[in-house]
Amino acid sequence: xxxxxxxxxxxxxxxxxxxxxxxxxxxxxxxxxxxxxxxxxxxxxxxxxxxxxxxxxxxxxxxxxxxxxxxxxxxxxxxxxxxxxxxxxxxxxxxxxxxxxxxxxxxxxxxxxxx
Amino acid sequence: xxxxxxxxxxxxxxxxxxxxxxxxxxxxxxxxxxxxxxxxxxxxxxxxxxxxxxxxxxxxxxxxxxxxxxxxxxxxxxxxxxxxxxxxxxxxxxxxxxxxxxxxxxxxxx
Numbered sequence: 001x002x003x004x005x006x007x008x009x010x011x012x013x014x015x016x017x018x019x020x021x022x023x024x025x026x027x028x029x030x031x032x033x034x035x036x037x038x039x040x041x042x043x044x045x046x047x048x049x050x051x052x053x054x055x056x057x058x059x060x061x062x063x064x065x066x067x068x069x070x071x072x073x074x075x076x077x078x079x080x081x082x083x084x085x086x087x088x089x090x091x092x093x094x095x096x097x098x099x100x101x102x103x104x105x106x107x108x109x110x111x112x113x114x115x
Numbered sequence: 116x117x118x119x120x121x122x123x124x125x126x127x128x129x130x131x132x133x134x135x136x137x138x139x140x141x142x143x144x145x146x147x148x149x150x151x152x153x154x155x156x157x158x159x160x161x162x163x164x165x166x167x168x169x170x171x172x173x174x175x176x177x178x179x180x181x182x183x184x185x186x187x188x189x190x191x192x193x194x195x196x197x198x199x200x201x202x203x204x205x206x207x208x209x210x211x212x213x214x215x216x217x218x219x220x221x222x223x224x225x
Binding site: 004035040041042043044045048058090092103104105106107108109 | 121124149158159160161164201212213215216217218
């Protein structure tokens, strides 16, 4: 099956700890994205990557980091600098960025909570 | 600033009733708008986009530039339509990205 796989489904973070959320896609998409979903706030863009070895900050990048060493992988690290990390995190991909006829495909999400 | 507004957090209707999920946008130029849906225990997925002028699962959405709206409509709601619906807009400044509304939960009761 082609698609986006996020893992783990649930993740717990201790104070001062960095955690990494995995996102893998086998759709051969160039562009990948990370969103944060909070109740009543919709989806907000954290980081995006248009191509391998390139990534850009979204609207709420503070306290997060990413890498894009492979086309199919775009892991997100939630650092200890992120003071309010409890949220649902969604990864998405699209063939390219910014084209309305190439919609984004989403993963199942990872729910991060603080211990 | 460019954005979309979904004024209703929750919309509750009975099966067979008409449904209208509201979305207003603030944008200068020709907007590109989408509706995404998230059913229970399923991933977020594209429902429809205004450029296609299509009807998906009985839903339609017409762009009204005068009212700056892109409301999602269905004449007869079904229980399986119960889900979270997000209106989204593709920006045209710098990196083109999707900007999502806060979402409306639709509950269709039997």
